[in-house]
Amino acid sequence: MKLSGGVEWAVHCCVVLSRAEGPVPATRLAEFHGISRTYLAKHLQQLSRAGLVSSTEGRVGGYALTRPADAITLLDVVQAIDGREPAFRCTEIRQNGPLPASPQACRKACGVARAMHAAEQAWRDSLKAVTVADLAAGVEHDVGPDTFVRVREWLGS
Amino acid sequence: MKLSGGVEWAVHCCVVLSRAEGPVPATRLAEFHGISRTYLAKHLQQLSRAGLVSSTEGRVGGYALTRPADAITLLDVVQAIDGREPAFRCTEIRQNGPLPASPQACRKACGVARAMHAAEQAWRDSLKAVTVADLAAGVEHDVGPDTFVRVREWLGS
DNA sequence: GCATTCATACTCGGATATACTCTGTCCGAGTTCTGCAGG
DNA sequence: CCTGCAGAACTCGGACAGAGTATATCCGAGTATGAATGC
Numbered sequence: 175m176k177l178s179g180g181v182e183w184a185v186h187c188c189v190v191l192s193r194a195e196g197p198v199p200a201t202r203l204a205e206f207h208g209i210s211r212t213y214l215a216k217h218l219q220q221l222s223r224a225g226l227v228s229s230t231e232g233r234v235g236g237y238a239l240t241r242p243a244d245a246i247t248l249l250d251v252v253q254a255i256d257g258r259e260p261a262f263r264c265t266e267i268r269q270n271g272p273l274p275a276s277p278q279a280c281r282k283a284c285g286v287a288r289a290m291h292a293a294e295q296a297w298r299d300s301l302k303a304v305t306v307a308d309l310a311a312g313v314e315h316d317v318g319p320d321t322f323v324r325v326r327e328w329l330g331s
Numbered sequence: 332m333k334l335s336g337g338v339e340w341a342v343h344c345c346v347v348l349s350r351a352e353g354p355v356p357a358t359r360l361a362e363f364h365g366i367s368r369t370y371l372a373k374h375l376q377q378l379s380r381a382g383l384v385s386s387t388e389g390r391v392g393g394y395a396l397t398r399p400a401d402a403i404t405l406l407d408v409v410q411a412i413d414g415r416e417p418a419f420r421c422t423e424i425r426q427n428g429p430l431p432a433s434p435q436a437c438r439k440a441c442g443v444a445r446a447m448h449a450a451e452q453a454w455r456d457s458l459k460a461v462t463v464a465d466l467a468a469g470v471e472h473d474v475g476p477d478t479f480v481r482v483r484e485w486l487g488s
Numbered sequence: 489g490c491a492t493t494c495a496t497a498c499t500c501g502g503a504t505a506t507a508c509t510c511t512g513t514c515c516g517a518g519t520t521c522t523g524c525a526g527g
Numbered sequence: 528c529c530t531g532c533a534g535a536a537c538t539c540g541g542a543c544a545g546a547g548t549a550t551a552t553c554c555g556a557g558t559a560t561g562a563a564t565g566c
Contacts, residue, residue: 216513263336298450317433388556391559496560515541523535
């Protein structure tokens, strides 16, 4: 089980956007994080399709959050990049072979699938409890109170 | 985020093994579930390396659980097949770019990574709470009390 | 009748191709700013 | 001095290759069984 590497980029970008003033172009975000510009653009497109960020074209265009940072959960960002499909996909092998489970018994989901899905639900619940605003506050606490002031200055330059 | 498809096979095989009497060869397990024999063998090897099952060669060989079914958690099986590495891998992009985080601040793990790892821990905790014995009991309850009697009969034939 | 030997059939284990998804990149469409010409 | 227009620069968006991993497969190494043989 491996999460797309772009998730990390997207989350950090959302944190920066939450404290930025105007739209921030993808090029700026890529430079700021020292990562590939073109590949980051691909992930920002996914965020745009998911409705988390809005994109404005033109000379002073860029990306901006569509909602307040405390209304965007970590789960929203992860699902926007990595997809909404569950990690475990039941193929109903219990219906195969010489002793298949009866269709009547298969009304209920397979016990294995239920346990796996419950675990994924716990994972989603944990991600859902954290917002982009929380993460931004955490960065401010860890790195320093004036962090985003300097970030805004650099973005404006 | 996609889990290896072999996880489902491995879990179901462990459930069968938990109620089998002697060693069960991979060919039998594959036939029983209607899946590829050779590919299942690969996953059984992974279970063997992880120490969950023991393999005996020879004419009446096969696989058997090394521990009681209530001492094998779903997490054990999943990690044996899918690996023990976390899905989210922090690349410390906060240290890149024109405004890198100070090494002092990086003593602590990145807030994003902390949140992601906490979610994965919740996932693991959920999987750890379910044992192979629980799953077998669930199958018995869903499909019928005499399920594993018939399974043993078929395995013996 | 019993012990020994040998061939056999069956098992697991690792090494080997293939398909697919993720990663990374490029170029085109669209929009806004800016400079300039005209009134 | 103000207005309208044209050019240019910068932006996003989708279409296009390459690499890595999961999937699927095959063949060789090893072992217990069972029969055949000699005593």
